[in-house]
Amino acid sequence: KQWYQRRVAITAGGYRVLVVGGDTFRAGAVEQLRTHVTRLSVLYPNEQVQLYERGYGKDPAGLAYEAIKYARERRYDVVLVDTAGRMQDNEPLMRALSKLVALNKPDLTLFVGEALVGNEAVDQLVKFNQSLIDNSHSAEAGTKSVIDGILLTKFDCIDDKVGAAISMTYITGQPIVFVGTGQQYPDLKSLNVKSVVSALLR
Numbered sequence: 367k368q369w370y371q372r373r374v375a376i377t378a379g380g381y382r383v384l385v386v387g388g389d390t391f392r393a394g395a396v397e398q399l400r401t402h403v404t405r406l407s408v409l410y411p412n413e414q415v416q417l418y419e420r421g422y423g424k425d426p427a428g429l430a431y432e433a434i435k436y437a438r439e440r441r442y443d444v445v446l447v448d449t450a451g452r453m454q455d456n457e458p459l460m461r462a463l464s465k466l467v468a469l470n471k472p473d474l475t476l477f478v479g480e481a482l483v484g485n486e487a488v489d490q491l492v493k494f495n496q497s498l499i500d501n502s503h504s505a506e507a508g509t510k511s512v513i514d515g516i517l518l519t520k521f522d523c524i525d526d527k528v529g530a531a532i533s534m535t536y537i538t539g540q541p542i543v544f545v546g547t548g549q550q551y552p553d554l555k556s557l558n559v560k561s562v563v564s565a566l567l568r
Contacts, residue, residue, distance in 0.1 A: 380414075381443035386433040387419030388426045388466070389450040391459075396421065399448055406551075416442075426450070427466040434470060447472070460497040467498065467512065474514045476543060481518040484530045491516070491534050513540055521545035522553075528562045 385403055389395035396419045403417040418433040430447045437445045449466065452459035467475060477494060479487040491513075498512045516534055524531075535542055542557045 382441070383415045383444045383446060384433060384437045384440075384442040385415065385417050386430055386445060386447040387417060388430055388433075388447045390420075390422045390424045390426055390429065391450040393422070395448070395450070409551075426462060427469045430466055430470045457497075460494075464498055475512065476515050476517050477513045478517045478519065479534075480520050481524050481531060481545070482520040484524075485533070487518070488530050488533045488537065492537060495538060513538060515540050515543035517544045517546070518542060519546035522547040531557075531562070 385399060387396040387399050389399075399419070400417055403415055406415045418436060420429055420432075426447075426449060430445075433447070434445055447466070447470075449463060450459065452463065477491055479490055481487065483490075495513055516538070518531060518534075521531075531542060544554050545557050547553045547555055
């Protein structure tokens with residue numbers, strides 16, 4: 367759920383953002399998003415950040431499709447779709463995610479994982495990618511990755527254990543777009559490459 371912090375940078379740039387409650391499975395997910403949107407609306411007034419939700423039990427792919435149409439009609443600049451957390455071995459949920467990606471063709475798909483779990487995060491990312499490809503009818507033959515970037519939370523908790531993060535980038539060929547270093551909105555930051563290299567050489 368750390369991805370929501372990315373909205374701070376977007377709204378600071380003057381973009382109108384529609385946040386979509388696409389996690390229609392986990393109890394409290396929509397309410398959690400509503401709380402963040404309310405807080406961000408105070409920071410960035412004039413309707414720059416709004417929530418699009420239709421409650422629970424809905425098809426996430428169809429919900430995202432409706433939200434994107436809604437955003438186009440009302441001239442929003444950015445649509446951020448929150449999806450349910452899922453294990454990469456859960457085939458029904460992975461099929462649902464593949465359907466969402468195939469139907470809506472997002473400009474950017476981010477994998478959100480915890481830096482704290484180390485090499486387990488690497489395994490999660492590899493299986494997650496492969497599962498998306500296996501369940502996607504639109505994936506081209508030989509596609510290496512359907513993920514465009516990586517967001518690692520709890521990056522402030524790993525000290526100099528940065529090897530897993532580097533492995534994730536190397537294996538997928540995709541960048542670590544953001545790292546979470548705390549609980550506040552400004553704690554979502556770009557990866558400091560120099561500090562990672564320094565940690566490796568210690």
